[in-house]
Amino acid sequence: MPRKPHRPTVATIARDLGISPATVSYALNDKPGVSAATRERVLEHAREVGWTPHSGAQALRRGRSGNIGLVLVRDPEELSREPFYSAVTAGIESATSAHSYELLIRFVRGGADDEIEVFRTWAHQRRVDGVVLLDIAEDDHRPAVLESVSLDFAVLGHYEGPEDYVQVTTAEPDDAATVVEHIVDTGYDGCLQLTGPVQFAHERRRLDLLRRLCAEHGIPHQHIPGAYTADSGYRALLEADHDLSSRPAVVASSDLIALGALRAAAAEGLEVPRDLGLVSWDDSLIAEVAAPGITALNRRPFDMGRTAGDLLVQKIEGRVPGGSSCGNTPATLVHRASTARR
Structure with a gap:
């Protein structure tokens, strides 16, 4: 049986x-x-035998691991159904x-706390x-x-914060205005806001923004928190006050929450969009293929992740200073x- 050829190395090129x-x-x-002649001879032979630099050796020479970390505080199976985080992760990896x-x-x-323990282990x-x-x-x-x-x-x-970091910001004030103006322009006279966990700062900002904008337009607002799942969206709509207004609109923080709300509306005999409007803060294939299709904000999560990953690498390599920031364009x-x- 013929031997499998070994990966070419500096030593094998030298021997050849x-x-x-x-x-x-x-x-x-x-x-x-x-x-110059020897250099060209070595480079030509390296190309012929398919030599490539060893990533571990390169990282060692740079004094770095060559790895970027991402900790997701999620059930992996649940996350596999969540298009937003999958797109962000793909963008970072890209x-x-x-x-x-x-x-x-x-x-x-x-x-x-578990996330921080991972950070400490990785750093050690x-x-x-x-x-x-x-x-x-x-x-x-x-x-x-992380700073410590x-x-x-x-x-x-x-x-x-005072730490040395870079960031990619989102355009939530513009996005909130786009959502509220749309539901008012299409004749909805109330807002049922179904969010994810309210300990997240982005959910608090969205909640504050929609409350203020609804008050400015003179329409009632109700908030029901939950998780980023279809089941949570289903339960939240069942709990909502359907008498909030004559024709309310649901604003869901994710496409999965929106999908659950859509299913709950059908179970309650509410016709979308006639009786109830529905807008998702995240666009995805789920929103596109739902029946009816779900109006959604295209926030380009892949681009957000890619920008964050690129900015972090530049920070690590000293090509941008701490405090550097890129803003995601309005959705x-x-x-x-x-x-x-109607």
């Missing part, structure tokens, strides 16, 4: 060419001490891989060079911990059949 490994290393790394970094993902279920073992933080909470203490263990980090969302409202004039 009859020169020292040091000479090969100098040539491959463009260091002085090698003639950026990190473009810079030759690996994305290291860890799932935890115990909340912020030098497993990652930085992390991306999602779902910033009110009085979030994760940034201070000397890990660079990027925040996806809004955060103001585009994708108008579908779940909202319409």
Whole structure:
């Protein structure tokens, strides 16, 4: 049985060419001490045999691990159904891989304390060079911990603190105005806001924004918190005050919550969009293929993740200073059949 060929290395290239490994290393790394002819000879042979740099050795030379960390405080099975987080994660991975970094993902279920324990372990073992933080909470203490263990980090969302970090902010004031103006323009006279966990700062901001905007337009507002699942959206709509107004609109914080609300409306005999409007803060294939299709904000989560990953790598490599920030552009409202004039 023929032997499987070994991966070409500096040593095998040196043996093939009859020169020292040091000479090969100098040539491959463009260091002085090698003639132009020898350098070209080494590079040509390396191309022929398919030699590529060893990522671990490269990271060791840089004094870094070559890894970016992402901790998701979620049930992995539940997250597999959540398009927003999947798109954000794909965006982060796209950026990190473009810079030759690996994305290291860890799932935890115990909340912020378990997440912090992962950060401490990664820092102690030098497993990652930085992390991306999602779902910033009110009085979030994760940034201070990351600073204390000397890990660079990027925040996806809004955060103001003394730590040395970079961030990608969202356009929630503009997005909230777009949503409320749409439901008012299409003839809905009340707002049932179904959110995720209200300990998250972005949910608090959305709640405050919609309450204020609804008051300015003179329409009643009701809030029901829950989780980012279809079951939560279903239960929330059943709990809602359907007599809030003659024709209310549901504003759901995610496409899964919106899908659950749509199912609950059908169970209650409410016709969407005639009796009840429905808008999701997140657009996805779920919103597109639902029946009726769900009007949604296209916030480009893949681009948000990619920007966060790119900014973090630049921070790690000293190409941007701490405090650097990129703003996500206001979302585009994708108008579908779940909202319409009567």
